[in-house]
Amino acid sequence: MTVKLLTGNYTVAEAARLARVKVVAAFPITPQTTIVEKIAEMIEHGEMDAEMIHVESEHSALAAAYGAAAGGVRAFTATSSQGLLYMHEVVWWVAGSRIPLVMAIVTRAIGPPWNIHVSHEDIMDQRDTGWIISIAEDNQEVLDLTLQAFRISEDPRVYLPAMVGLDGFILSHTTMPVDVPSQEEVDSWLPPRSPGPYVIEPGSGVIMGNIPPDEDYMRMRKAMQTAMRNAERVIMEVEEEYYKLTGRRYGGLLECYRCSDAKYAVVLMGTWAGNAKEAADRLREKGYPVGVARIRYIRPFPSMLLREKLGGMKGVMVMDRSVSMGRGGPLFLEVAEALRSKPSMMSVIAGVGGVDVGVDDISSLVEKFIGKVEERGHVYIDEYWYGV
């Protein structure tokens, strides 16, 4: 274990190297680019034993990584925003094929107008695809989630591809100290890729994807949902084993910060959870019993954990960094469903397109929300745009 100073993107590259990824196929897009640059550099300098496929698009990036994974090797790619949308068709295809694969998503706004800054529209757009989707708070967690993603994706109870989200620029281009395990440590915990559910190779006779009867199609879809349910348990197990290796664990699908005695909670995901935790600390100094529930996995979604940890609270404020147009904050809607709207609830849409949201912003929002709940008893504010 050594502490290295790494940007989020270099952390991703480091994790791919430590996981002994054998094929990387990627296409550059801001702010993902430095992942590709770093991996290309490591391969060309002999620090990473892998093949790099310099594809002509993201659609091909994921298709090539998919081909490699179907051919029996550990494969990896990374993208952002428009790139993720461009490969969207293949995103579904990979999940439906039940092929283990890991992809980093450096979250970024979607155009038009052009905007390269952090936003969660791109990653939230992937919720229905059948990928395991996690999202990090800091660079240490980027490393931990990426390494764990391989174990989770390759677990026979899961066999679903996994995305790891990290916020554009805020993590991707910010240097932080990261505790990096040694190759030997990672090897002792992450075995070489197993053949997986099947391998397409000469003489195997395996066909992936030919037309089934409709009932079999539906059965396969149901099996993916079962695998997602299994993943809830696998994620916990993998994290526990990783804890034994590194001494770090976060709480599986959901990280709860000062929730146990809290009457109010902020629910959100990604880097601004750090600001929310700081806001909670300050609010507690003022006497407000506030905690933070940070969503670490968007899929499988921590419905049970949310219900268990926040179900009995007086109020829950959900902060979304994206919008489901015509409906509202997607995270809010999922949390509201999970909590059956029992506590008072408020949906805050903020930080979209990189608009800065600091500790003071969050603490004043929470303070106002608490004030309303205390005044009226029960409130349900289903959409509040903050910052514009």
Next chain:
Amino acid sequence: MVNIKELPSKTLLMPGNAACPGCPETLGLRYVSMALGDKAVLVIPAGCSSVIQGIYPKSGIGFPILNIVFAAAASAASGLARAYKIRGLEDAQVVVWAGDGGTGDIGIQALSGAAERNENIIYICVDNEAYMNTGIQRSSLTPYGAWTTTTWTGKKEHKKDVPLIMIAHGAPYVATASVGFPTDFIEKLRRAASIKGLKYIHLHAPCPVGWRFDPSKTVEVAKLAVQTGIWVLYEYRGGVFRISPLSRPYAKKERRKPLKEYLKLQGRFRHLGEDDVKVLEAYIEERWKLYLNMEKTLGSKAT
């Protein structure tokens, strides 16, 4: 030259597949099986062969197959080929089996990328000159004048010359072939299999359903395409371009059969007037002139 008697009797294309009667793709797949056997792995994008495989959990095709989205065949094949390289599966042959739309239209970007990277794959475009699987819509490889369900009065543009585009990429091996001439196709497949890098074979595949001819005449129509000179068999290998022996006689215009013999068998050309036929005849002349000039320039030795 491949001797038909020496070809393996075992085929990976079995009865019970879902092809239409007279399907040229099943002919082609049988020849791929004869040429490459158990070493081949197929990558198939959306198209007729997605259906021909038959209904899960069974299949009428004995090849391992990775089905893939329409636009990404060459990319998925690139990934497979790299995986085999890493795993030391030296004699594995990754074969893309894609239609004309999957090659020249929606798949051309991925193919261009794979060719530029010189991925170790054999890419076969099985060209039935329209989107047959969706019900006979025009592609960029539909020839001038042909009726399709999106060109009711005949297509106004000429066929896109994809093999030439592949030659422009500097691919180590580019060839044209026809389901009407299996020995030529098999020989080209075997040659392709012996070369490292991207091998492109463009297989002309007359479709009875889409071209409106009797299913018993697939081979006859395929042969007439070569004999009338509208389809030219050639090879481009290591920078050398040469007309294949089976097309060689038709370099001379007077040796070619009249184009009308080819056209009259096909309902898709039924509406053509004399002027349209002249346009196609001029196109044939122009193509031959180009190929013969290429042969002259690109250092072919006469065979």
